[in-house]
Amino acid sequence: MIVRISTEGQYELGESDVDALNELDNRAVAACDTKDEEQFRSVFNELLDFVRQHGSPVAEDRLEASAVILPPPDVSLEEAKAEFSGEGLIPG
Amino acid sequence: MPGLSGRMSTVIKAKISKLLDRAEDPAETLEYSYQKQIELLQNVKKGIADVVTSKKRLQLQTQKLQDQVVKLDTQARQALAAGNEELARTALERKNVAQTELQSLDAQVAQLEQQQEQMADSEKKLRAKIEQFRSKKEVIKAQYSAAEAQVRISEAATGVGEEMADVGLAMQRALDKTENMKARADAVQELEAAGTFDDITALGPGEDDIDRQLKELSSTSEVDSDLAKMKAELGIGSAPPAGQLGAGAAAQTDPSQQTAPSEGQGQ
Numbered sequence: 184m185i186v187r188i189s190t191e192g193q194y195e196l197g198e199s200d201v202d203a204l205n206e207l208d209n210r211a212v213a214a215c216d217t218k219d220e221e222q223f224r225s226v227f228n229e230l231l232d233f234v235r236q237h238g239s240p241v242a243e244d245r246l247e248a249s250a251v252i253l254p255p256p257d258v259s260l261e262e263a264k265a266e267f268s269g270e271g272l273i274p275g
Numbered sequence: 276m277p278g279l280s281g282r283m284s285t286v287i288k289a290k291i292s293k294l295l296d297r298a299e300d301p302a303e304t305l306e307y308s309y310q311k312q313i314e315l316l317q318n319v320k321k322g323i324a325d326v327v328t329s330k331k332r333l334q335l336q337t338q339k340l341q342d343q344v345v346k347l348d349t350q351a352r353q354a355l356a357a358g359n360e361e362l363a364r365t366a367l368e369r370k371n372v373a374q375t376e377l378q379s380l381d382a383q384v385a386q387l388e389q390q391q392e393q394m395a396d397s398e399k400k401l402r403a404k405i406e407q408f409r410s411k412k413e414v415i416k417a418q419y420s421a422a423e424a425q426v427r428i429s430e431a432a433t434g435v436g437e438e439m440a441d442v443g444l445a446m447q448r449a450l451d452k453t454e455n456m457k458a459r460a461d462a463v464q465e466l467e468a469a470g471t472f473d474d475i476t477a478l479g480p481g482e483d484d485i486d487r488q489l490k491e492l493s494s495t496s497e498v499d500s501d502l503a504k505m506k507a508e509l510g511i512g513s514a515p516p517a518g519q520l521g522a523g524a525a526a527q528t529d530p531s532q533q534t535a536p537s538e539g540q541g542q
Contacts, residue, residue, distance in 0.1 A: 187437065190393070190445035192400065243403035246411065246434030252441075255448065 185241060186234050187249040191256065194238025204251075207233060208267070215267040220260050227263070231256055302424075305412040308432050312405045315439050319398045322446045323391060329453045330387040333380055336464070340377045344370055355505055363505070367498045383456050390449045397442045404438045 184201060187193045196204070207230040214223035230253065241247065254266050351366035411431050415424050 187441065189441055190397070190448065243400050244407040246404060246407050246431050248430075248433040248437050252437070255444065257448070 184251070185247055185249045186238060187252045188231060188234060189252060189255040189258075193241035193247075193249055194234050195241055196234065196238040200233075200237045203233065203237075204230070211263075212267045215260065215264050218260065223260050223263065223267075227258070228256075302416050304428055304432075305416065308428075308435070309405075309409060309412060312401075312408065312435055312439060315442065316398070316401060316405060319394065319401065319442055319446060322450060323394045323398065326387055326391045326394060326449060326453055329456060330384060330391065333384050333387065333456065337377060337380045337384065339467070340373050340380065343373050344377065347373065351501075352505055352509065355502075355511065356509055360502070364498060364502060367501045367505075370501070371497055387453065387456065390452065394445060394449055397445050401438050401442050404435050408432075408435045 184196050184198060185193050186196055186204070207226060210226045211223065211230060214226050234253065254263055258266075347366045347370040351363040351370065354360075354362035354366060408431055412428075415427050415431070419427060
């Protein structure tokens with residue numbers, strides 16, 4: 184599965200990482216819902232680090248769409264609300 | 276895993292398929308898409324140039340402020356040596372303001388530097404993808420029937436489209452930040468134009484208002500300690516707060532012992 188971190192690049196993750204990613208995604212949604220800036224910042228950073236550590240960068244000349252696009256690392260809570268709401272980036 | 280789809284990727288895919296649906300001829304779609312990519316690449320280059328220009332402007336201002344800090348420091352020293360403590364205090368207040376500005380300018384220059392690197396990196400990635408798209412489009416045009424070509428174009432275009440959307444986003448964020456910095460730089464320039472950091476000895480009698488404002492801006496405790504330090508360096512007495520000064524330790528022990536007062540001239 185290819186995941187893009189906006190303004191940073193694409194990473195290829197294994198299917199086995201999906202559950203953990205989904206779990207972090209749900210927590211990010213929860214933090215957005217309660218408007219808890221500190222909590223959101225920490226979960227979102229965890230999410231980004233997870234992708235960077237478990238994924239391998241996609242080659243520059245590979246033309247492939249991402250399954251999931253994460254907001255840029257410097258996203259504000261306000262901006263993130265539009266992305267992380269309801270089902271989150273990853274439904275389920 | 277079923278149904279994995281981010282909101283942003285869905286939006287991008289929808290936009291691209293809409294674009295592709297409109298065109299009937301696959302070859303035409305390919306060329307159009309390629310043209311758009313090249314255009315965006317040009318825009319990214321322009322964006323980088325903008326960031327560099329802003330950075331240079333801030334660097335120029337940094338240089339100017341550094342000169343002012345040195346000048347005001349010298350003037351404060353001269354005023355103090357001439358026994359005009361009030362004038363020395365005013366000069367130090369201005370120096371304090373200039374130094375605060377300088378710190379924020381330095382931080383901004385560093386931020387722009389980072390932005391510039393990030394955009395250069397984005398540009399490189401986009402260029403690689405576009406190049407890939409270019410060779411792919413020749414293959415598609417040569418080898419596939421119209422129906423098949425449509426599917427492959429859609430795949431390739433989505434890949435590039437996503438990269439383009441991402442570069443666009445990175446650029447927008449960079450430019451927004453640069454815009455904020457420009458406003459800040461303009462504010463500093465206005466201070467400068469108003470003579471805030473100008474020659475302190477050229478002050479006319481009507482400058483009370485600006486002085487009052489500067490007094491509010493600058494930290495009094497810092498000005499006090501600067502003043503005390505200078506007094507100690509110049510060997511002028513009654514400077515109790517200047518507790519520990521490496522340079523003028525000898526002059527510190529006894530106020531009446533005013534030998535070699537010009538020792539601390541180096542800094």
